[in-house]
Amino acid sequence: FELTPVPDAHLCCGSAGTYSILQPQLAGQLRDRKIAALESGDPAIIASANIGCMLHLMPATARPVRHWIELLDTYD
Numbered sequence: 001f002e003l004t005p006v007p008d009a010h011l012c013c014g015s016a017g018t019y020s021i022l023q024p025q026l027a028g029q030l031r032d033r034k035i036a037a038l039e040s041g042d043p044a045i046i047a048s049a050n051i052g053c054m055l056h057l058m059p060a061t062a063r064p065v066r067h068w069i070e071l072l073d074t075y076d
Helices: 024-039 051-060 068-074
Strands: 046-048 065-067
Touching: 024 051, 046 051, 046 068, 051 065, 065 068
Parallel strands: 046 065
Antiparallel strands: none
16 A cells, blocks of 8 residues: 555544534535545545545545555455
């Protein structure tokens, strides 16, 4: 695997538990900003450690979004 640095990696994707349900417009703006940062490095796959983030990011990108454990599982 080759990791790509992400600009503003510390910023939230907008999921934050029920935040994406209670504040969908703001959560969508945060997600769009996060996707732009993640895709700026032209990754083949977006990896996350958080299922909530994964579910929030998936509809906003054509790239596969996977849990990092899934990636380790496919590595032989």
